[in-house]
Amino acid sequence: xxxxxxxxxxxxxxxxxxxxxxxxxxxxxxxxxxxxxxxxxxxxxxxxxxxxxxxxxxxxxxxxxxxxxxxxxxxxxxxxxxxxxxxxxxxxxxxxxxxxxxxxxxxxxxxxxxxxxxxxxxxxxxxxxxxxxxxxxxxxxxxxxxxxxxxxxxxxxxxxxxxxxxxxxxxxxxxxxxxxxxxxxxxxxxxxxxxxxxxxxxxxxxxxxxxxxxxxxxxxxxxxxxxxxxxxxxxxxxxxxxxxxxxxx
Amino acid sequence: xxxxxxxxxxxxxxxxxxxxxxxxxxxxxxxxxxxxxxxxxxxxxxxxxxxxxxxxxxxxxxxxxxxxxxxxxxxxxxxxxxxxxxxxxxxxxxxxxxxxxxxxxxxxxxxxxxxxxxxxxxxxxxxx
Amino acid sequence: xxxxxxxxxxxxxxxxxxxxxxxxxxxxxxxxxxxxxxxxxxxxxxxxxxxxxxxxxxxxxxxxxxxxxxxxxx
Numbered sequence: 001x002x003x004x005x006x007x008x009x010x011x012x013x014x015x016x017x018x019x020x021x022x023x024x025x026x027x028x029x030x031x032x033x034x035x036x037x038x039x040x041x042x043x044x045x046x047x048x049x050x051x052x053x054x055x056x057x058x059x060x061x062x063x064x065x066x067x068x069x070x071x072x073x074x075x076x077x078x079x080x081x082x083x084x085x086x087x088x089x090x091x092x093x094x095x096x097x098x099x100x101x102x103x104x105x106x107x108x109x110x111x112x113x114x115x116x117x118x119x120x121x122x123x124x125x126x127x128x129x130x131x132x133x134x135x136x137x138x139x140x141x142x143x144x145x146x147x148x149x150x151x152x153x154x155x156x157x158x159x160x161x162x163x164x165x166x167x168x169x170x171x172x173x174x175x176x177x178x179x180x181x182x183x184x185x186x187x188x189x190x191x192x193x194x195x196x197x198x199x200x201x202x203x204x205x206x207x208x209x210x211x212x213x214x215x216x217x218x219x220x221x222x223x224x225x226x227x228x229x230x231x232x233x234x235x236x237x238x239x240x241x242x243x244x245x246x247x248x249x
Numbered sequence: 250x251x252x253x254x255x256x257x258x259x260x261x262x263x264x265x266x267x268x269x270x271x272x273x274x275x276x277x278x279x280x281x282x283x284x285x286x287x288x289x290x291x292x293x294x295x296x297x298x299x300x301x302x303x304x305x306x307x308x309x310x311x312x313x314x315x316x317x318x319x320x321x322x323x324x325x326x327x328x329x330x331x332x333x334x335x336x337x338x339x340x341x342x343x344x345x346x347x348x349x350x351x352x353x354x355x356x357x358x359x360x361x362x363x364x365x366x367x368x369x370x371x372x373x374x375x376x377x
Numbered sequence: 378x379x380x381x382x383x384x385x386x387x388x389x390x391x392x393x394x395x396x397x398x399x400x401x402x403x404x405x406x407x408x409x410x411x412x413x414x415x416x417x418x419x420x421x422x423x424x425x426x427x428x429x430x431x432x433x434x435x436x437x438x439x440x441x442x443x444x445x446x447x448x449x450x451x
Contacts, residue, residue, distance in 0.1 A: 054393070071396075071397075071401045073399075084404075136334075139339060143342045148325055151321045209263060222264070223264035224263060228396075261385070262388055262389065272388075273384075
């Protein structure tokens, strides 16, 4: 099988000396002006999972030192290099566009926490703070109305949190070429954002992060990076310029 | 980006809270792994039945949540009569109870029945 | 006094997990799995297979290793 790390430009440039997963050598699969960076993958040799994740990341970062790079999702395995080449050519147009968009940029990630957090599903405070009285006396109605009340409470909290985060997010977004905001999902409590920042503006972006952190003591911020632009590829699935928000209306 | 691979792992935090308690809430990879954990379809011959049950129940649980979400939307929109609300609620109530029994039978918790839909995740997360 | 590098590593790993397992380019291949002679098509299974392995081993690693000992030398 063939493991794919990234898709990049400048197919004629020599690959970095970095080795891939399981110390396999990196190789190229080229389609016109794009190159997929791959290595042979022979199955389920055991190794520390964390190391594999970092190895995947290290290959991508080594490529980023002199190319525009689209990082692959971890674990992209295809049956053969031939197949990789076919898929590259099929997706060629979209890939070239993505490469142009990310060239010269890195991703910086933010996570926002507000004071009141808890697992929405099981959080007892959600039930107790529901303002609607139970409706009806029959079991089905009581059950369903309770669900409605809980849903409304969660939506209110989500809205409140989003408005807290928004000012901070938009300040940061104005210093980035593209940004996205992911509202908390049912399975995770944090609101997170990603910013596509030009390499020559990384330093000033970091300063803005500190300013924003100081200006918003009600938020806890975690800022990490620079990362390869994981959040800004696959344009068909997610909007990438301006902000992309998905939250309960 | 760092060329020196040994530094890669340690140079990623640009800004973090100084309060350790807050930091702890951000940093819990085992919790992250729990959330991310996708489903193994067949682990080994001995656990085939349980793994299959897990797969099937995950799908059922997903559908149940989607149905419940739809029902809540309809109730909120005011498009249902009281009788319809009672019937829907009763059915969902029974479904939840039945799922509870099945989970207990196979010794499966909610965490193990969470399907990560990847790009389709937003369908379940409440975005219309 | 040294800052605590341990939490930095955990934070970085947590962020990497979120990116590398959930985001990035996805190339759909023809992932066709057969069970008892019946073709079941599960798009994205190839991605899931590697991720299952990683997620599972990360979970085991986290449980079996004393990961974070405050003040321990590295």
